[in-house]
Each structure stands twice: as structure tokens, then as C-alpha cells.
Amino acid sequence: MDIYSKLLKPFLFLLPPEPAHRLAVAGLRLTPSPVLRWAFGSMPSDPVKLFGLNFPNRVGLGAGMDKDARALPAWEALGFGFIEAGTVTALPQPGNPKPRCFRHPEQRALVNRMGFNNAGADAVAKRLARLKASGHWPRVPVGINIGKSKVTPNREAASDYVASFRLLQPYGDFFTINVSSPNTPELRALQAGESLSRIVRAVRMVDGGKPVLVKISPDLSESQIEEIAGVSMQEGIAGLIATNTTLDQTSLPSAVRRAGGLSGAPLSERATEVVKSLRRQTSLPIIASGGVMSAEDARKKIEAGANLVQIYTGFVYSGPAIIRSISVELSRIKTRIDHLIAV
Ligand SMILES: Cc1cc2nc3c(=O)[nH]c(=O)nc-3n(C[C@H](O)[C@H](O)[C@H](O)COP(=O)(O)O)c2cc1C
Numbered sequence: 001m002d003i004y005s006k007l008l009k010p011f012l013f014l015l016p017p018e019p020a021h022r023l024a025v026a027g028l029r030l031t032p033s034p035v036l037r038w039a040f041g042s043m044p045s046d047p048v049k050l051f052g053l054n055f056p057n058r059v060g061l062g063a064g065m066d067k068d069a070r071a072l073p074a075w076e077a078l079g080f081g082f083i084e085a086g087t088v089t090a091l092p093q094p095g096n097p098k099p100r101c102f103r104h105p106e107q108r109a110l111v112n113r114m115g116f117n118n119a120g121a122d123a124v125a126k127r128l129a130r131l132k133a134s135g136h137w138p139r140v141p142v143g144i145n146i147g148k149s150k151v152t153p154n155r156e157a158a159s160d161y162v163a164s165f166r167l168l169q170p171y172g173d174f175f176t177i178n179v180s181s182p183n184t185p186e187l188r189a190l191q192a193g194e195s196l197s198r199i200v201r202a203v204r205m206v207d208g209g210k211p212v213l214v215k216i217s218p219d220l221s222e223s224q225i226e227e228i229a230g231v232s233m234q235e236g237i238a239g240l241i242a243t244n245t246t247l248d249q250t251s252l253p254s255a256v257r258r259a260g261g262l263s264g265a266p267l268s269e270r271a272t273e274v275v276k277s278l279r280r281q282t283s284l285p286i287i288a289s290g291g292v293m294s295a296e297d298a299r300k301k302i303e304a305g306a307n308l309v310q311i312y313t314g315f316v317y318s319g320p321a322i323i324r325s326i327s328v329e330l331s332r333i334k335t336r337i338d339h340l341i342a343v
Pocket residue numbers: 062063064065067086087101110111112114116145178181215243244245262263264265267289290291292310311312313314
């Protein structure tokens with residue numbers, strides 16, 4: 001029986017999205033990992049090595065689900081092949097006024113304008129240190145997604161990212177420079193070549209040799225994508241995450257459109273286009289994020305040139321069962337993928 005769809009989701013969907021999310025994460029944190037593993041976590045083995053890390057399968061948890069890294073062992077126990085915590089910013093910040101997350105079940109979509117609510121790099125580093133010391137650190141790669149603090153102007157962005165990197169560097173297996181959230185004013189301007197180069201160079205001085213990825217927006221033009229691919233290769237970026245949420249809400253009825261980024265099914269095709277476009281420009285590893293709502297969506301991302309996939313909205317609508325169904329599909333087409341992907 002699919003416990004999530006039959007029991008948990010009907011209850012969680014009675015609550016507004018943010019309290020439902022808080023309750024779900026608290027529940028995961030309090031449930032012993034062996035119980036989660038028994039209930040949800042049996043995955044086919046589909047190991048892949050990328051940027052020096054061993055991923056037991058190709059399905060990861062997208063950033064934003066566990067911003068403060070509260071439940072890392074639980075995500076591994078559910079079967080994720082990797083986890084991306086964050087976005088973490090140098091300064092703790094409350095995010096935008098509530099409500100700031102909205103469900104659109106008919107479109108299988110979410111709109112959010114959370115605005116990087118998080119406990120700040122120092123508090124998250126301390127939590128991660130405690131987890132390391134406890135012996136419960138996940139055995140799957142853990143990425144930490146880093147964003148710019150809202151109060152820091154773009155001209156000082158590089159030092160803001162560096163401040164977070166210094167504190168978090170000992171803990172992440174890989175790091176993501178997030179320059180693509182639509183909910184921090186002007187953040188996306190940092191995707192432009194010169195700004196991105198400056199941030200990447202500054203961060204790479206303190207990354208301790210750990211892989212650094214860049215997460216990009218789906219709302220870029222072809223020439224902007226080309227520029228980012230060029231800068232990434234030039235500056236020694238380990239990989240790209242495509243994509244974050246979109247500002248294009250034309251898939252929603254006009255009466256319900258609102259400020260924020262759209263995720264889920266309506267984003268899928270555009271995000272796949274961005275993966276295709278990046279793959280034409282670069283052989284760097286690509287993690288596909290955006291509208292992976294089914295095993296078939298995941299297969300399309302891999303066929304477009306992605307090496308790994310991440311889910312957020314698909315997990316909200318389908319629960320842990322989607323991890324297994326994607327993982328089964330990707331391991332089924334493995335020989336074909338390995339042939340397709342040049343790493
Ligand atoms: C409520 C919510 C919060 C998010 N927070 C973050 C975040 O803090 N950092 C980030 O890089 N992406 C964040 N995202 C974007 C997701 O990681 C993902 O890139 C995007 O939702 C597209 O994937 P999906 O269609 O599978 O949800 C968030 C998405 C949602 C729905």
C-alpha cells in the first residue's frame with residue numbers, strides 16, 4: 001500500500017502548505033531511520049560516480065525542502081541517492097511574509113516566494129557538526145546550497161557567499177552556488193558572466209577542493225545559457241543544476257497567478273529544454289531539476305543529457321514512492337544512459 005497517497009497526503013493537504021511541510025519534516029526527523037527504510041526505502045542499486053563522489057542512485061532531494069538540514073538521515077532512509085540541503089545564507093533571515101507557498105493540485109504545481117528563510121550558515125554548520133559527531137551522517141552525498149543574504153547588495157555578493165562557504169565547507173560533499181531564486185531581489189542578475197565569475201573565483205579560494213556547482217534559472221535566453229556554460233567551464237565549476245523555479249505562470253489561470261516561482265509539471269518541458277541546451281554547450285555533469293513528476297519525466301531529463309535528477313514538487317504530490325519508481329526506471333535504461341552521457 002502507498003502509505004503516503006492513502007494516509008499522509010490527504011491529511012497533510014488539509015493543512016496550508018507551510019505548516020504541512022513543517023509537520024512532515026518534523027515527522028521524518030522523529031521517525032527512526034530503520035522504520036523509514038522498512039516502509040519506503042528499498043531502492044535498486046544504480047551507482048554512478050560524478051565529480052569524485054559515489055551516488056548509490058540518480059534521484060536526489062532538491063534544495064529548499066530541508067533548508068536548515070534538520071532531517072538528513074531521514075532523506076537517505078527514504079531512498080534518495082543524494083540530498084541537497086539549503087538554501088543557507090550567511091546571515092539568518094526570516095524570509096518573506098506568510099503565506100508564501102501555494103498549491104495548484106490541478107496543474108500539479110506549486111508557487112513559492114519563501115525568500116530564503118533559514119537559520120543562517122553559523123547555526124546550520126553547528127547542526128551539521130552535531131550530526132557528524134552523532135555518527136548518523138548519511139552515507140549518500142550531501143550537497144549544501146548557498147545563497148546571498150537579502151540585506152547584502154549584489155556588489156558585495158562574493159564575500160557573502162564566501163562567508164557561508166567558510167563555515168560550511170567541512171560538512172558538504174558538494175556545494176551549490178544559488179544565483180537563480182526569483183524570490184531574492186536582483187539575485188538572478190548574478191548569473192551574468194562577470195558577476196558569476198567573480199563569485200565562483202572567490203568561492204573556489206575557500207572550497208577546500210570540494211565540487212562546486214551552479215544552479216540556474218529556466219528563464220534564461222539561449223545566449224545567457226551559453227555564457228553560463230562558458231564561465232562554468234572556464235572557472236572550474238564541477239557541474240550545473242538546471243533549473244530553479246520559473247516566473248512564467250501562463251500555465252495557471254490568470255486569476256490565481258501571484259508573485260513567486262512556479263515548480264512542478266508546468267515547468268518540466270522548459271527545464272528539459274535548458275538541460276538540452278546546456279548539454280550542447282558543455283560536457284560538465286548536469287543535475288536536472290524542474291517538473292520531475294514521474295519516472296517518464298526523469299527518463300526525459302536523462303535523455304536530454306542530465307546525469308542525475310532532483311525532485312521537490314513531485315515529492316510533495318507523490319511522496320516517497322516516486323523515488324523508487326524513478327530509480328527503477330533509470331536503472332532499467334542504464335546501459336543506454338551510460339552510452340549517451342559523456343562525463
Ligand atoms: C517551496 C519551495 C522552496 C524552494 N526553496 C529553494 C531553495 O531554498 N533553494 C533552491 O535552490 N531551490 C529552492 N526551490 C526550488 C527547487 O529546489 C527546484 O529547483 C524547483 O522547485 C524545480 O523542481 P520541482 O519542479 O521538482 O519542484 C524551492 C522550491 C519550492 C517549491
